[in-house]
Amino acid sequence: MVQPVEPEFEQALNELTSTLQPFLKANPEYQRALEVVQLPERVIQFRVIWEDDQGKLRVNRGYRVQYNSALGPYKGGLRLHPTVNLSILKFLGFEQTFKNALTGLSMGGGKGGSDFDPKGKSDAEIRRFCQAFMQELFRHIGKDTDVPAGDIGVGGREIGYLFGAYRKLRNEWTGVLTGKGNDWGGSPIRPEATGYGLVYYVNHMIEKSCSQYAFSNPSTLVAISGSGNVAQYAALKIITLGGTVLSLSDSHGSIIAPKGLTCEDVKQIMALKLRGGTLAELSQSTGKNKNCKPGPSWTYHAGKRPWTLLERVHVVLPCATQNEVSGEEAEFLVKSGARIVAEGSNMGCTQAAIDVFEASRVKGGSNAVWYAPGKASNCGGVAVSGLEMAQNSQRMTWTSEEVDSKLNKIMTDCYNTCYAVGEKWSADTPAAKNVLPSLVTGANIAGFIKVADAMRVQESRVA
Template identity: 45%
Template sequence: MSFAETEINKFKKSNSTGNNVFYQAMEEVIYSIAPLLESDGRYSQHAILERLVVPDRIIQFKVTWLDDNNQVRVNTGYRVQFNNALGPYKGGLRFHPTVNEDVLKFLGFEQILKNSLTGLPIGGAKGGSDFDPKGKSDSEIMKFCKSFMIELHKYIGPRMDVPAGDIGVGTREIGYLFGEYKKITSTYEGVLTGKPFFFGGSLMRPEATGYGAVYFTETMLEMENKEPLKGQICTVSGAGNVALHAIEKLYDIGAVPVSCSDSSGTIYDSRGVDLELLKEIKLEKRLSLEKYLETHSEAKYIPVDEYPEGGHAVWDIPCYAAFPCATQNELTAVDAKNLIENGCISVTEGANMPSTPEAIELLQSHKLCFAPAKAANAGGVVVSEFEMSQNASMSKWSFEKVDNKLKDTMQMICKRVALTAKDYGVEGNYVDGANIAGFKKVADAMIAEGI
């Protein structure tokens, strides 16, 4: 049994079951950093791995609220404060029926290393609720957010824990949460990021993750001596904030994004997807992508149930670069095989852990450029930290300044990951490079602060 397998089994035996997604994320990191742990006795001496994989605290609370029929509704709220060795806890809030402790532990653990890679002074956390905003009125969403903040405010602060948005939590929800925080505390401070601009929010926050993924990919392709994205066919999954802004930035640099998807199916438009129509359908009207055909009948819509089990239509479209931007484990071994056979050169994770371990192994074994989420989708938290800086100094930066700083930071992350991989004998492996670089910085900080 290898060193990594021994460590993984030791941790699993001492912890409860039901943490499948968290274990998947943890195993990837441990396999990557095993050579570092074996070669440097300090990490074992200070029990860094054992300390890193256990959250500082998991906060769970009841959220009661009234719907539009004056019926009392009950949801569960969470905040997983994982590690603050590098700075205040930082990570988004997710409102979605699938939210549970396992999912949030996975997201919070990934956030530690992602935030470390940015080089910015922020720790890792995640939170949210099993509340589903879909189908709810603005009034119901406002009442839920206010009830949620009544509990959450006890555990957050601009130097303690600074939540942001995630799936189901956009500027509307952040505005309601911030408004309630102000009422409770009588303070106007940067306790949340992703705020509306007039509340101290940063320009370019909605665009940050999607734009950042494209900036990272451009740098990765350059470092790996591949053709640039300009003029190339690109496939994108998802139809939310990350996907739409990845598509937007791909158009900006001259690429041709031809797909998007939602929970019902996939749109394939060989001429390039109509971005403005997508924004209208998904952001304004919140409808199914099938509505796209009413305007563009020549495009293809592939329902989820019409594609073979184990794969997804979006990854069976020939492309130069793929951007999974929907949800975890959406790109399977079947999908990876299709991408390889169709001549794909690059895969960039815009969502959190969208590729299964089997898919990643296949992609890497065939020498595709593979950009892992904790590095490639760090743009959101990068601009969130920029928002914290603006709030602290009571200043506002222009769109151009934020965009330039985001591009510089994503290029820095990519180069740091690539150089770390080379230093540790795994040149071209951006998964191992990201895990080692992120871990080292956090681990060294944990050693320096003692126990």
């Protein structure tokens, strides 16, 4: 068997093309657009040379994949993580293209980053790396060309260093990066946006399929993976609404709270993560961990993801990284009573897991699982990034309430689009059957049509 050269990208491409088949069969004129859209418009790769605190020169690989600009400037985050490679960034930029289309805002798709690992680095080292990274990247970005944002390993601190370097290199203040601080061009609720948007999207799924598991019900059991920005704010939102959050995790292990985490627990974890700590520290009580205060109602499970640690769960939100739910774990979640699975991470489920969830949906009945792909359910983050771009263009800042209202509407419109298109093109959901439409089919076809239509109008060769 031939191994894929770019496994993450090929997985994303195969998922899209497989769900497009009913649409392409009825509309063969779109086939050329599919052939074109799967190739990035431009791939930029460069070296990043920076100096550590000992004065030693270090070198890392830097990338920017400018995937598609048919709908607007390239838009997508920068990821700093040792696993970053071209396959991962191509998959992320490809997904971002259709995700951005689903927001209804004028944004193309892109992604970038470096295999630099910020963990264990001093503030000065991270600043020097960001400045060196921007010395090359600044040539290729601009407010009307390419507007990067944060991603894994890139938070407010890194955006500040990158923006400061860009401003000095270009001698201009412009909204070239999103995720900025509120006092210098950022948007209210940008840190919360992906997590909040995920909850807003899932709210509609619950109302349609299993209203007894509303987030306002304390008996609604929610499993969340990850403990970064998306997981934190999704957890806080659900706890505030009244639901019970059973888990959080990181790359080292998981916290399981049978009676539910509290807002105080989540805020403690936020503080821990801000200083680069791990969840393992919460289970320790000596040395540097003496300030951690473990709750009496949760346990830490080293080296394990949450999915097989829960006997009962209703809503599942993968919010860590790609391919974090396997086919075997998906089968366990179905048996555990999961009714909703919605990705807060990008491509959080393997294809095997998606197949399990989709088979459950088609089978129907009281145990059916309804799955939402990340390009739809987690588009709230980039949506508010788009709103930040709009605020920068107007040199003004909207209130938190205004931004939150716009975010809620964007997620509602996205859900309605995915539902309607899924209902039309899901080959396995004829009207005679009482089966929910495929949201992954709806999201893929709706996003593809919007991008393809723009390409076909702008480039006659695509038509």
